[in-house]
Amino acid sequence: MKIINFVSTLFATVVFAQSGSVGINTSKPDPSAILHIENFNGVSATATASVSGGAVSGTTITNGGSGYITAPTVNFYGGGTVVNGGTKARATANLTNGVLTSITINNGGSGYTTAPTVVISGGNKGMLFPNLNITDLNNTTSPVSSPANALIGYNGGTNSNNKALHIFNGTTNQWQSTIDAENTPKVAYLDFTGNLSALDNASAGVNTQLMVNPPTISGVSNINGFKVVQNPSTGGYSLVLPQGNYLVEVNLNLNSPQEIPSGQGGTAPLSGSTYYLMGYFIDFTNDIYNNTSNTFISGANTRKEVPIVSKVNTNHLATWSYYYSVPVNANANIIGGLRLRLGRMQNSTFYDLVNVIPTGSYIKISQL
Template identity: 80%
Template sequence: MKTINLISMFFATAAIAQSGGVGINTSTPDPSAILHIENFKGIPATATATISGGAVTGISITNGGSGYTSAPTVNFYGGGSIVNGGTKARATAIVSGGVVTGVTLNNGGTGYTSIPTVAVSGGNKGLLFPSLNITNLSSTTTPVASPANGLIGYNGGTNTNNNALHFFNSTTNQWQSTIDAEDTPKVAYLDFTGSLSILDNAVAGANSLLVVNPPAISGVSNIMGFKVVLNTLSGGYSLILPQGNYLVEVNLNLNSPQEIPAGQGGTAPLTGSTYYLMGYFIDFYSDAFNNTTSVFTPGINSRKEVPIVSKVNTNHLATWSYYYSVPPNANSNIIGGLRLRLGRMQNSTFYDLVNVIPAGSYIKISKL
């Protein structure tokens, strides 16, 4: 009889799980979760948000709750399709005497079209996996005899393997370390789109906006808060990045067609050659961007030059590397807006049109 009850319970739980909203130790499971585990026994706090300009601008506590022994997690749900080009708001709860007394808005996010729901997730416990001493990844006897496929444990022992979660893979008959999210490289890739022809009859020192077409952002980009925004002050598009340090690599596939007529601006091949010095520079402008008001504040620029020797009507690749630092600010909504301009380097011997070819032209950003 007990077996029948257990089976009935299993199928009942499985049926509910398919529609979401299954909770353990919570009477109000998070509707976006299939399984919500809660170990909080007090009265949950509640709060409401206000938005302006697509960002969360304030949070009001409607009930401070009780029984908190540590700061709960504050999450925002709904509010429109912010995943499509927007960013989720972030906030931190303040606890005093077991009660939530305030919420600090760390980042208002972007892209909200309606007021999101504020969820204060109480809980002073986490999910604890068994601590194992996995000295030999190929062992099927120690520390677990005949481990099941998919068994998960934390390698907490003193050995040369990663101190991280491991799972047993019966296909390879080995323990495998899971990915440590903190160690996963944070990168963003942008491919150039559309045609761009600039620097027509331009002398050395002349420059023009580089990112004038909306770039295509790769799906593998995982820098939180990164986006591309139309710069209403300067024109073109700026690369928006949160506070931190970055390596920006610009790779351009360029081509300069034959001049018509020849000799524009003193253009002449190198002595005794059919090659020209087609030198270029990029001015990297470190502007400030208010993530709440979407207002840019112009900043200083840093110039990086690259000499290129090539023939006309021949593709030539140019690469720049730039260390970009977005300094901390008391207002977390003041972040970085990187603007790029391509120009002709001093002492070049070619002064006519250059085409930026989308195929092979891209920008890579690595968070350091």
């Protein structure tokens, strides 16, 4: 993985680490180079990490360094396919008289197969981009004449455009506003996979595991720490989320074939109609998940009912919304594991098989 790491400094000290030649102010910089700009007047601290159960369990300081004015940033790089389903570990540095004396693991993360590299970056300065007055995103003469493709500047002027970094797109000849990462909507999308036939000859109140097949997580999902884990006690899959508040929206594309035998369990259309009340509910069970031991503890249950009026052999869309809160815990590895069960609603007039069709069935999670 190629890294460009900018770290602030007191005296413009520049350190280059490369896997080729580094280019500055050149038209052909080596794309494989690693550029490390560090403004720090002192001795950099070093440390190593240890991993247990796929999470960073601790660190060992090999050199406490010296000269720190403020606590440096601790980052973990490598160590496994953390990007694909895992989460990055987080830690805080602790100083005594300008020396790194300990590192506190705030969140051990997940998905680590080997010990990651610990990178400690010191300094108390930032990078200052040009402050521009970009009044017109289509203007190529002001505030910059013939701006170069990929030019970056901050729109700090008095105008209606976003007060954010802007990048000039040489293809469209326009300035484009970047989005503050803190304000970027944090969402996760899951598509259902495989067919699920459920509630065969089921009376009102009967329910079954909804996620029996591993769902597909969309590539646009960006909730840090979110993953799908198989629950060993139920055999189904649970939605694992870190501490925080979420809106969970479940959308199911359902189809109920003709009941066999006719009138199964009291099945009968609504009076004077060929339609049935095909009511459903989802039990949202708030389990507790230990991100270190990969274990679940059963929690409280909330039932949400949705009445659906439809004909047999006709697709009908059912939608549920659920506010899910994972409380703060002193142990950052104690997080939430949401379990879903699909059931037959009270007062339904149809009591036989229902098919959950993968196409059109999905779950959307929004971090609030």
